[in-house]
Amino acid sequence: MKATFAAGCFWGVEEAFRALPIESTAVGYEGGRMKDPTYEDVCTDRTGHAEVVEVDYDPEKVSYEQLLDAFWENHDPTTKNRQGPDIGTQYRSAIFYHSPEQEAAARASVQRAQSRFRKPIVTEIVPAAEFYRAEEYHQQYLAKRGLSHCHF
Secondary structure (H helix, E strand, O other), X not given: OEEEEEEOOHHHHHHHHHOOOOOEEEEEEEOOOOOOOOHHHHHOOOOOOEEEXXXXXXXXXXXXXXXXXXXXXXXXXXXXXXXXOEEOHHHOEEEEEOOXXXXXXXXXXXXXXXXXXXXXXXXXXXXXXXXXXXXXXXXXXXXXXXXXXXXX
């Protein structure tokens, strides 16, 4: 099954999901207006795309709810279009759902997650759109460099 999340710079988000028993990940761009965007296009903050991680998972090994828990634990969902020093719509918090069941689980998870934050959650919950795989050098970027997270 597929799950798609936007939670800031996709390098660190990908590593957070790779710590779970998932099948594979791919980083890319989703939710924008341009066909076949490049990293440079998305960085202009004019395409409307978010940096996303698409997770392939086996629900027998990890549940969608566990993926949602990892999503909430690994970013600040209360900052609109920003994560740490990264600012722009490409860094927004979003869950791109692939089924009505994922949508329902995502919406229910907001209620549970809200108790952990002082400010309101601003995460978008939207239908999955076309996923554009990012350039190869972005795939497993931190793992290729022996890192487990981004340093700000």
